[in-house]
Every structure is written in structure tokens, then in C-alpha cells.
Amino acid sequence: MLISGEGSNLQALIDASRARAIAAEIVVVVSNRGAARGLERARSAGIPAVHLPAQRGAERSVYDETLSIELAKHSPDLVVLAGFMRIFTPQLVAHFAGRMLNIHPSLLPKYPGLDTHQRALDEGERTHGATVHFVTADLDAGPAVIQYRIAVRPEDTPDSLAARVRTGEHIILPRAVDWFATGRLRLERGAVMLDGKPLPKPMILEGEA
Ligand code: GRF
Numbered sequence: 001m002l003i004s005g006e007g008s009n010l011q012a013l014i015d016a017s018r019a020r021a022i023a024a025e026i027v028v029v030v031s032n033r034g035a036a037r038g039l040e041r042a043r044s045a046g047i048p049a050v051h052l053p054a055q056r057g058a059e060r061s062v063y064d065e066t067l068s069i070e071l072a073k074h075s076p077d078l079v080v081l082a083g084f085m086r087i088f089t090p091q092l093v094a095h096f097a098g099r100m101l102n103i104h105p106s107l108l109p110k111y112p113g114l115d116t117h118q119r120a121l122d123e124g125e126r127t128h129g130a131t132v133h134f135v136t137a138d139l140d141a142g143p144a145v146i147q148y149r150i151a152v153r154p155e156d157t158p159d160s161l162a163a164r165v166r167t168g169e170h171i172i173l174p175r176a177v178d179w180f181a182t183g184r185l186r187l188e189r190g191a192v193m194l195d196g197k198p199l200p201k202p203m204i205l206e207g208e209a
Contacts, residue, residue, distance in 0.1 A: 001029050002067075002084035007038020009082035009103055012170035013177060014045045022178035027074040030067065032086055048074070054086070064092040078180050081135065082173065090137045098187035100135040101180070103173050105165050107147055108133060112140030117158040117165070128152050128161055130169045131202065132176040134187045143192045145185060145199070146172045150207035168207050175205075 003010055010029060016022040029042035034051040042049035050070055054063050063086070071079065081102040093100070106116040108131040120128045129149040136142035148168030152161065179185035184195050192199040 001026050001080045001082065003029060003031050003036055003038040003082055004033050004085040005036050005038065005083050007036060007041045007082070008166060009169055009173050010038045011041050013080070013174055014041065014047070016174040016178075018045075022174050022181060024078070024177050024181040027076055028071065030070060032063075032084070038083075060087070061089050061091065064089045068092060068095060078177065080173070080177060082169075087139060088135075093135060093137050096135070098134065101132055101145070101173075101176055102135050102140070102142070103130060103132050103169050104140045105130050105162065105169070106140075107131060107149060108140060108144055115158075117161040120152065120161065121156065121158060125152055128165065129207070130165050130172065132172050133202075134192065136190075143187060143190065144202035145176050145179075145192055145194075146203040146205065148172045148205045148207055164207065168205065172205055 001010055001013065013026055017025055026047050028048045028050060029038060030050045030052050031039050032052055032054055034053065039049040039051060052067060052070060077099065079096050079100045081100065106120065107127065107129045111119050117128070127149050129147055131144050131147045133144040134142040148165065148171065150164050150168065176185065179194065186193045
């Protein structure tokens with residue numbers, strides 16, 4: 001699992017794995033930031049936690065190669081990104097094609113990139129949420145698997161939205177990981193397949209109104 005910060009999604013996966021609510025185990029956690037709280041969460045759970053800083057001025061491919069080597073030591077079946085603040089080379093994305101999931105805090109294809117909660121409020125959106133998607137070469141644009149959707153309230157702020165969306169992230173990410181781990185979820189020729197059938201639109205989990 002790749003993180004850069006708080007690691008609350010990591011914690012949700014650790015808890016789900018421990019409770020045997022998902023058929024998956026986290027074999028390694030890598031962060032590009034040494035201060036990421038997620039690294040501590042991993043260590044407390046007895047999971048190898050690796051700080052892999054980027055070297056100033058180095059090519060992106062150098063980082064991605066080191067990352068690939070680090071991951072290969074643990075032979076992961078799936079690589080999960082949650083708040084990992086780096087963009088990959090197309091080579092790394094191709095290497096993990098169909099084996100890499102990301103969680104993004106918006107209802108993609110709306111609001112790829114940063115400041116999603118503020119942007120959703122600025123646009124007067126009535127709904128907002130989070131998306132788990134397969135990673136492709138386009139930033140935050142790979143085929144979507146599942147979305148958590150909430151109604152935006154008149155009194156919402158970026159922080160209040162972030163908190164409610166985060167609660168849903170902790171449900172949909174473990175769910176998608178479990179589907180993958182149990183062989184129910186696959187990416188075939190660029191299309192999401194769930195239980196052997198194409199999923200033309202992501203599954204939607206409605207949050208409380
Ligand atoms: C989540 O909102 C995720 O969607 C976004 O970054 C945040 C990571 O949170 N990409 P955490 O580190 O899992 O708490």
C-alpha cells in the first residue's frame with residue numbers, strides 16, 4: 001500500500017484485515033514522506049513500513065524503479081494507493097496494469113486532482129463523494145469500480161465534506177480490495193469486470209443524507 005500522510009484508509013484496511021472482514025493482508029506500506037502518520041500505523045500493526053524519499057532533481061523513472069524493487073520484495077497481488085502524492089511514469093503504471101487501485105475524494109470524472117471538496121462547493125454541487133478506480137496513465141481517470149455518494153448540505157465546508165467523504169472511503173476501499181482479493185473484481189481489456197460481468201458504471205454506495 002502506498003501513502004503519503006494520515007493513513008486513515010490504511011487503518012481501515014488494517015482493521016478489516018485483522019477482523020477477517022476482507023480476504024487480504026497488507027504486506028508492505030511505502031510512503032514518500034517520512035513524517036506520514038500512516039508509517040507509524042503500519043509499524044504498530046507489525047507491517048513493514050518503508051520511507052522512500054524522492055531524491056531532489058532525480059528523474060521520475062529513478063524513483064519508480066526503486067519503488068518497483070521495494071514492492072517486488074513483497075510480491076503484492078495488488079497495489080493500493082490512498083493519498084499517495086506522486087505521479088507515476090507510464091512504465092510503472094503499465095507494470096501494474098489491472099493490479100493497482102486508487103481512492104480519490106470526488107465523484108470521478110468530476111474533480112480529478114487536488115482541493116476536490118472546495119471545488120465541489122464552489123461549483124454548487126448537490127452531491128459529492130469518493131471513487132475507487134483502477135490506475136491508468138491518466139491522472140485520477142482510470143476505470144471506476146465503486147463510489148460513495150453523499151448529499152452536500154447548505155452548511156458544508158471543505159472540512160465537513162472531507163470528514164463525511166472520508167467515512168465512506170473507509171467502507172468502499174476495503175470492499176473493492178476484498179472483491180479483488182476474492183477474484184470477483186478484474187480489469188479486462190480496460191473494462192471493469194465484477195463477478196464475470198462488465199461494470200459499465202461504478203457501483204454506488206449512498207451515504208446518509
Ligand atoms: C483520502 O481522502 C484519499 O481519497 C485522498 O487522500 C486522502 C488520504 O487520506 N487521495 P488517508 O491518508 O488515507 O487518511
